[in-house]
Amino acid sequence: MILLHHVLSIFLFEFSVLQMPQVRFTYALKRFFPHLQDGRIDASSLMETLHHVDRQYPGLKSYILDEQGRLRKHVQIYLDGEPIRDRETLGDPIGPETEIYLMQALSGG
Amino acid sequence: MQSESHSHFSSEELARYSRHIIIPEFGLAGQQALKNARVLIIGSGGLGSPSLLYLAAAGVGHIGIVDFDTVDDSNLQRQVLFTTEDIGKSKAYQAQQRLQALNPHIDITVHELRLDSQNARELIRGYDVVADGTDNFPTRYLVNDACVLEDRVNVYASIFQFEGQVSVFNYLYPDGTRGPNYRDIFPEPPPPGLVPNCSEGGVLGVLPGIIGSMQALEVIKVITGVGEPLAGKLFLFDAASFHTRFLKIRKNEALTINELIDYQQFCGLDKPELPVPEITVQELDNWRKNGVDFQLIDVREPYEFAIAEIGGELMPVGQISSFLPFISTDRKVVIHCRSGVRSARAIRELQNLQPFDNLYNLKGGIIAWSQEIDQQIPQY
Structure with a gap:
């Protein structure tokens, strides 16, 4: 019975983790944040997600957002492959299974 | 984009292009479209090297090369157009010599100049398709805007370290409308210093080989009408993980480009930096x-x-x-x-x-x- 409870707890924990939005980063961001890794974040909004990510990788939020909290013009955020619409306040809704992809312009040739 | 005008293929040309011509979807019509095409390659460096080699080999009839730079020893790890003996020589002229040796049936024009707001539109107007392989943001925005103003397709590629991006901007759809351009993804450039270039951050030598070849592929597809060009989408390639991704580009109808501007100023590069001791x-x-x-x-x-x-x-x-x-x-x-x-x-x-x-x-x-x-x- 204890074993069953234990297995059930692990399953429920893993299921709850899988129900969190997944954040992925373009490789080029590792230039300034070398330890950057994709992962799931327990957040219900895009801004909350960035707060969490910034705690893990200090400075990342200010790289992505300007002083007024708007998305910088050389950065893009995609939600399940679609570019966000609200670059001013990042109000695009996210769900528990949303893939959030952060990428930026490259200039090399 | 296949042209109606015709020129004749010599028996040498037919033998050279036979592997194209026997592809049913490509055929003589595709090869003829390549022969009739005028393609401007901006930058003959990491991306320009493979794209120029493949476009010249494929038989693009007229290729323009824009580059004011000379070959440096740090170029040779990826810029496969050049050899050790080319160090210190003009990239554009060395490229012309190499490409002419590869394919004597095509014309190559060298534009050994720095592209700017004064010369860009006139230069681009003389070509059907542009391929942007430059290495800095001011020129990328300049090329984009000039292509929009001159109604030219801009086959875009960029690279950094292990990552590459490819897209076809300002594509002309059969209904006469134009596809999204660079500013629809990135309306403005980053502040100076926020996004390093390859000379600061490095690039894996083989990466521009892959991405530049994709750029040549898209140029060929745009010219011949064969296949589906990468319009309205941005393709990303991460060489470290081999992950690829297509991102949708939404056209911003509110965004208009009316004239060329001062792109150094636009990118914040016109202000003299304060001297330091x-x-x-x-x-x-x-x-x-x-x-x-x-x-x-x-x-x-x-x-x-x-x-x-x-x-x-x-x-x-x-x-x-x-x-x-x-x-x-x-x-x-x-x-x-x-x-x-x-x-x-x-x-x-x-x-x-x-x-x-x-x-x-x-x-x-x-x-x-x-x-x-x-x-x-x-x-x-």
């Missing part, structure tokens, strides 16, 4: 020999430090503010990087955080130290 490598050498008490800080990345170092404390420029408590205020501090650019930036950032008056930039960086003081220190 400097010392030469000879002065630094004398300080060391005379036992002057100073702190030496190296603001390069750890992997650069592993290649060559001159005894500095490693504090990478990207995290310089976090090292503030470790920077002396009661003695001279010399800050260096590879060539002196990043260390000057680090000094400006530190001076913004705290009123330092004891920071000195090492002029010419570790490269100058290697050239003038200690040739045992490797240059990279």
